[in-house]
Each structure stands twice: as C-alpha cells, then as structure tokens.
Amino acid sequence: MRRAKMLGVMIACAGLALSACSDADGDTTGGYTAGEARDMSNSTLAEAIADTDRLSIMADAMTRTGLVGVLEGEANYTVLAPTDAAFEEASEQLAQAMGSEADGAIAAAVLREHMVPGALDPASIREAIKNSGGEATIANFGAGTITFSLDGDTIVARSGEGPEASATSDVIITTNGVLIPVDAVLINADSIPG
Numbered sequence: 001m002r003r004a005k006m007l008g009v010m011i012a013c014a015g016l017a018l019s020a021c022s023d024a025d026g027d028t029t030g031g032y033t034a035g036e037a038r039d040m041s042n043s044t045l046a047e048a049i050a051d052t053d054r055l056s057i058m059a060d061a062m063t064r065t066g067l068v069g070v071l072e073g074e075a076n077y078t079v080l081a082p083t084d085a086a087f088e089e090a091s092e093q094l095a096q097a098m099g100s101e102a103d104g105a106i107a108a109a110v111l112r113e114h115m116v117p118g119a120l121d122p123a124s125i126r127e128a129i130k131n132s133g134g135e136a137t138i139a140n141f142g143a144g145t146i147t148f149s150l151d152g153d154t155i156v157a158r159s160g161e162g163p164e165a166s167a168t169s170d171v172i173i174t175t176n177g178v179l180i181p182v183d184a185v186l187i188n189a190d191s192i193p194g
Contacts (some may be wrong), residue, residue, distance in 0.1 A: 009138065009186045038172045044081055045071035046174045048179045055181065056093035057087045058111070061145040065108040067077035075193055076119040080146065082185045106192060113142035113187050119177045122167065125155055133149050148185065 027119040040048045046068045050059045057082050062068040071077060087095055097103040116138050117150065119127075125148050128136035137147045155167040165184035172179040 017027040025029070037172065040172050040174050043174050044073075045174050045177045045179055047072075048174045049079070049081060052081075052172070052179075052181070054083045054085070055081050057084045057095075057098050058082060061107040061111060064101065065104050065111060067108060067111050070115075074176060076117070078116045078118060079177065079179050080114045080116075080167070080182045080186065081179055082114065082165065083168070083181055083183060086165070086182065087147065087183050090185040093192040094185065094188060094189045096186075097192055099128040109142060110185070110187055110192075113140055113144070113146075113162075114182075116146055117141075119173075120176050121173065122155055122171055122180070126150065129155075155180075157182060157186060162187050 038048075040051075043051070046062065049055050049062060049068075049071070050060075057070070059068075060120050062071065071079070082090075087098055097106040114139075118138075120138075125136070129150055131149055135147050135149045137145045140146050140159060142159070147158045149158075151166065156164050156166065159165045163184050163186065165182035165186055168181045168183060170181055
C-alpha cells in the first residue's frame, strides 16, 4: 500500500514537473540556479544526451540499442544518465557490455533501469520525497523501481537493492522530459555476465 501511495505521488508530480522548471524571471530551474541547469527546450532528450560530452557512453548505447527512438518521441520521460566516469568506475564487464554490439540486450536492460515515465525535475522530486516522508518510489522501464531520497540537498537515487547514485547539478530540461546526470550506475555491476 505504501509503495502504491509513493507511485501515485510521483506520477502526480510528473504532470507538474515542466511547469516547475523556471520562475517568471528564469532565475531558477527545478531548484537549481540558472547557471547549473541547461534549458534545451528546443531539443529532445535524445539530442540532449548526444550533445553532452560526458554522456557519450550512454549516447552510443542508446543509439546502438534503438532506445534513442523512444527519447525522440513526444512522450515525456526522465532519464537518470550515468556519466562516462560512472560507467568506467562500475566494472570492466559493464563498460564492455555498454560498448559492445554483441551485448546490445544487456546495454538496453541497463539503460531501461535508468528511465522513468514523466518529466520529473528536481523540484518535483524533492516535493514527492517530502510528501512521502523521506523516500519516493516510481517504477522504471526496467525490472523494478527507482527510490529517491535526499542527502542534504542532493537527490539520491537507488534502483531496488542496487547502488546509490547522486544527481549532479547540471539538469537539462528538454521538449520531452528531463535529463539528470548521475554519478553512479543504478545496477549491481557484478550482475553483468562476464
């Protein structure tokens, strides 16, 4: 019952997310100052990922697996995008799987663990955390859920029992969602076939 309540809160926030992206003067974006967030409201999520240098591993894997097509459409998504450094630090097997033509199914599964429905900017995520008593959970497009919490003012995400990842401050708002770079991969790297 608690999980259903948290999912409801997150889904309700999704509808409000893009309206919370900036104030009337454009001084803030989702709780971050304008200097920390990029407004790419003329670009899709797919374009934003491709245009962000430190997300090249994710961009290449999105293209190779065909998931880039999902992020070019009209539906809204939030992508918690591990940086290149996060993939490289996770494990050698994971880094190889993300870059291998032969491991496309593994790469797609990893990517889906980092995608949720709706445009959830940091302000709406924080509000959902507050309304849920410290943690808010939403189903991802993989095999489970992502649970959001706060460490001070930093948003922390966890997929199931996997590792935690902290959101970086350079959130990107696009035409069809929100891109939140994170500093870790949200899966247990030792679960990747070697």
